[in-house]
Amino acid sequence: MIVLENVSKVFPAKNNEVIAVDKANIHVKKGEIHGVIGYSGAGKSTLIRCVNLLERPTSGKIYINGEEITSIPPHKLDNARRKIGMIFQGFNLLKTATVYDNIAIPLKLIGIDKAEVKARTEKYLEIVGLADKHQSYPSQLSGGQKQRVAIARALAQEPEILLSDEATSALDPETTESILDLLLKINEEFGITILLITHEMNVIQKICDYVYVLESGKIVEHGTTIDLFSNPQKPTTTKFLGTIAQRNLSPSLISQLNLTGSVQRLTFTGDIAGEPLLAEMSKRFAVVPNILAANIIELKNGVIGNLVVHVAGEKEEVENALLFIHEQGVGTEELEGQN
Numbered sequence: 377m378i379v380l381e382n383v384s385k386v387f388p389a390k391n392n393e394v395i396a397v398d399k400a401n402i403h404v405k406k407g408e409i410h411g412v413i414g415y416s417g418a419g420k421s422t423l424i425r426c427v428n429l430l431e432r433p434t435s436g437k438i439y440i441n442g443e444e445i446t447s448i449p450p451h452k453l454d455n456a457r458r459k460i461g462m463i464f465q466g467f468n469l470l471k472t473a474t475v476y477d478n479i480a481i482p483l484k485l486i487g488i489d490k491a492e493v494k495a496r497t498e499k500y501l502e503i504v505g506l507a508d509k510h511q512s513y514p515s516q517l518s519g520g521q522k523q524r525v526a527i528a529r530a531l532a533q534e535p536e537i538l539l540s541d542e543a544t545s546a547l548d549p550e551t552t553e554s555i556l557d558l559l560l561k562i563n564e565e566f567g568i569t570i571l572l573i574t575h576e577m578n579v580i581q582k583i584c585d586y587v588y589v590l591e592s593g594k595i596v597e598h599g600t601t602i603d604l605f606s607n608p609q610k611p612t613t614t615k616f617l618g619t620i621a622q623r624n625l626s627p628s629l630i631s632q633l634n635l636t637g638s639v640q641r642l643t644f645t646g647d648i649a650g651e652p653l654l655a656e657m658s659k660r661f662a663v664v665p666n667i668l669a670a671n672i673i674e675l676k677n678g679v680i681g682n683l684v685v686h687v688a689g690e691k692e693e694v695e696n697a698l699l700f701i702h703e704q705g706v707g708t709e710e711l712e713g714q715n
C-alpha cells in the first residue's frame with residue numbers, strides 16, 4: 377500500500393552534504409498504522425514529506441497502491457497526491473476562513489461540485505465531532521479542535537492514505553489521547569492506512585501496529601510494536617521505551633545486587649503470568665527471586681508485563697533458572713551495573 381524502497385534524501389550544504397534520509401525501506405500494508413520514531417534531526421519530517429513528494433527523494437522508489445509515484449513527472453502528480461491526505465503539527469489552517477470553508481475551499485479547488493462539497497464538509501465535521509463549529513474561525517478553537525478540523529479537511533478529499541507529521545506534538549496529554557482515538561476510529565471505519573512520524577513513544581504505544589526507529593537518517597530497528605516493546609535491540613529504542621515506563625534502576629544498586637546473583641528484566645507477553653513462574657523457578661532451582669519493579673504496558677495489539685527481578689543464588693543455579701524461564705516464553709535481559 378505504501379512502499380518505500382531504499383529512499384534517500386540528500387540536501388546540499390556549504391561544506392558537507394546532509395544525508396537526511398539514508399536508504400529507508402518501509403512497507404505499510406493496507407489498513408495498518410505504522411509509526412516512525414526518532415529524535416529531533418533524525419530525518420522524520422524529511423522522510424514523511426518524501427512519501428507525497430513534497431520532497432523529491434534523491435534516490436529510491438516510492439509506491440502508493442502499487443503505482444510508482446517517484447516516476448510520475450511533477451505536473452502529473454495531482455491525481456496521485458489526492459490519494460494521500462496529510463496532517464501537521466501546526467495544523468496549517470487558513471486563519472481568515474471559517475471551519476466550514478477550511479474544508480470546503482480545497483474541495484472546490486479540485487473541482488468538486490457544490491452539493492458534494494456541502495455533503496462532504498458536513499459529513500466529515502460530524503465525524504470529527506465538530507458539527508456545531510461550522511461558522512467558527514480557527515482562532516476561536518482549541519489546539520485539539522484545530523487538529524480535528526485539519527483531520528476533517530484531509531478526510532474530505534477521501535484519501536486512501538493519511539500521513540501524520542507530529543500531529544499531536546503541540547497538544548497536551550489528554551487532547552493527544554482524544555486525537556489518537558480519532559485516528560484509530562477513522563482507521564477502523566474507513567480502512568485508511570496511516571503512516572505517522574513522532575518523537576513520542578506513547579503515540580506508537582497507543583495506535584501503531586508496526587514501528588521504525590530512525591537515527592541519523594537510517595532505520596536502525598523495526599518490527600511489530602509488540603516485538604519492539606518486548607525485545608528492543610538498539611540503545612535508542614531502549615531510551616524511547618524509558619520515556620513511557622520506568623525501566624532503569626541505578627547502576628550502583630544493580631552492581632551491588634549482582635554480587636549475590638543477577639538483576640534481570642523479565643518481559644511477559646500474551647497469557648504468561650509472572651508470579652507463578654517465579655514460584656516454579658524457585659522450586660526447581662536453588663534461587664530466590666525478588667521483584668524490584670513491575671509495570672504493565674498496554675499496546676494497540678496486546679499487553680506486555682515487565683518485572684525487574686533480582687535472582688539470588690550461585691552462578692550456575694541462576695543461569696539454569698533463567699534458561700528455564702526463557703524456555704517458558706519469557707524475555708530475559710540482564711541489567712548492567714557500574715563497570
Ligand SMILES: Nc1ncnc2c1ncn2[C@@H]1O[C@H](COP(=O)(O)OP(=O)(O)OP(=O)(O)O)[C@@H](O)[C@H]1O
Binds near residue numbers: 394417419422423575
Ligand atoms: N531543506 C533542507 N536543507 C538542508 N538541510 C535540511 C533541510 N531539511 C532538513 N535538513 C536537515 O536534514 C536533517 C533531518 O531533518 P528533519 O527535519 O527531517 O528531522 P526531524 O527528525 O524531522 O527533526 P525535528 O523533529 O526537529 O523536525 C537535519 O540535519 C536537517 O538540518
